[in-house]
Amino acid sequence: MNHKTCLALAVSLGAVQQAAASGFIDDSKATLDLRNFYYNQDTRNTRAASDKEWGQAFMFNYQSGFTEGTVGLGLDLQEMYGLRLDASGRAGKAGEDNTPGSVFPLSDGKAAHDFSKTGVTGKMRIAQTQLKAGTLMPRIPVLMTEDGRLLPQTFRGYQVDSKDLKDFNLVAGKLEQVLDRNSSNGQGMSIAGANDPNKGKFSNQFYYAGVDYAVSKQLQVQYYYGSLENFYQQHFLGLVHNWQLPVGQFKTDLRYFYSTSDGKNSSAAGRADGYVSSGYYGPGVNAGKVDNRLWSALFTYALQGHSLSLGYQKTSGDSDFPHVNQGQGRSVYLITNSQSLKFINAGEQATVGSYAYDFSGLGVPGLKSSVTYIRGSNIRTAGRDNSEWERDLRIDYVIPTGTFKGLGLTWRSAVLRGNDTSDKDETRLIVSYSIPLL
Numbered sequence: 001m002n003h004k005t006c007l008a009l010a011v012s013l014g015a016v017q018q019a020a021a022s023g024f025i026d027d028s029k030a031t032l033d034l035r036n037f038y039y040n041q042d043t044r045n046t047r048a049a050s051d052k053e054w055g056q057a058f059m060f061n062y063q064s065g066f067t068e069g070t071v072g073l074g075l076d077l078q079e080m081y082g083l084r085l086d087a088s089g090r091a092g093k094a095g096e097d098n099t100p101g102s103v104f105p106l107s108d109g110k111a112a113h114d115f116s117k118t119g120v121t122g123k124m125r126i127a128q129t130q131l132k133a134g135t136l137m138p139r140i141p142v143l144m145t146e147d148g149r150l151l152p153q154t155f156r157g158y159q160v161d162s163k164d165l166k167d168f169n170l171v172a173g174k175l176e177q178v179l180d181r182n183s184s185n186g187q188g189m190s191i192a193g194a195n196d197p198n199k200g201k202f203s204n205q206f207y208y209a210g211v212d213y214a215v216s217k218q219l220q221v222q223y224y225y226g227s228l229e230n231f232y233q234q235h236f237l238g239l240v241h242n243w244q245l246p247v248g249q250f251k252t253d254l255r256y257f258y259s260t261s262d263g264k265n266s267s268a269a270g271r272a273d274g275y276v277s278s279g280y281y282g283p284g285v286n287a288g289k290v291d292n293r294l295w296s297a298l299f300t301y302a303l304q305g306h307s308l309s310l311g312y313q314k315t316s317g318d319s320d321f322p323h324v325n326q327g328q329g330r331s332v333y334l335i336t337n338s339q340s341l342k343f344i345n346a347g348e349q350a351t352v353g354s355y356a357y358d359f360s361g362l363g364v365p366g367l368k369s370s371v372t373y374i375r376g377s378n379i380r381t382a383g384r385d386n387s388e389w390e391r392d393l394r395i396d397y398v399i400p401t402g403t404f405k406g407l408g409l410t411w412r413s414a415v416l417r418g419n420d421t422s423d424k425d426e427t428r429l430i431v432s433y434s435i436p437l438l
Contacts, residue, residue: 027065078119142226388418
């Protein structure tokens, strides 16, 4: 048992001793979340087999309240279980490269029959400041927990967040392990270029801190810092403004990331040892050294259920955009965080267009749809420029009333093409339902 889990249990024992106190039990919540997930990815321009996987997830989540007093103690518990229903594609048998599927881990060269994750988080509250130790699922600009498969990605570490200052939200933390979305095991963190499971380099120290400031009801500004030891340091600035027009609403979303090397990635010897980033490896550059700037602007106009967005994103520098990436799927806080591609290669410029509609206005509450198109170009590679594009379609329906109220149905389709990646067609079908237990 690692020291974070021990600390979490120690905090929980203190909480249990005071469990009779009002708040710990009275404010507790527990749910059982069910998710049925089907995934089909067809690679079109290579001889790779398709990836077809189907599974059922059971996710128990318990969140206690806090004991009374100046210092309140609490406990959160998670138990997640994924059962394989089918894995008839690439994940169902060992391929030539023994590559695992996207949904299940490998077991003896085949998709595992099942897998599970257990999370324990001790928590302490003073006024509006909370300290958590154990399992965490951060969703901040410098690190986004990935939840695009059967079970979500989780992390182990410490975090403190505070809302004691009016209009400010402060957060800081340290992560030491990640449990990927298709894994039961904790491991160190890495980035693209160094994340080979057998020969790669990893770090057990990711530090982060940030602040969100509500300047007004319409305007929010952000600053965040993240650092993966021996790989990179990253600064983020963000601005979101909502403008109520006489007809409709207009939203402006501006983001800027500045990323540089850290520790072993800063030296030629460290990079030779494997602490490298993916990116441009042409002449005249420090190949593998983190060097990236990324900015984006997204503008959205919404009116009576309709929503139209247009955006632009540009990277500069010799490396790809650095972020925690184990090679088994990830999410990034970018306007190009699409179903499959991320459009974050060195030098890449991406244009974004999307349209969404909420059918409540037509008398069908709970039904929503969207279509997004992203095109990336000017990707820096030795000798030529590359381009890529992706089109995503999505339909969501949550039954609003009746016996099956809350049952969610999702269909997601992605088509991606380009000379910088494999051509793929991808489909996801998801059925979800949450059962309140407390």
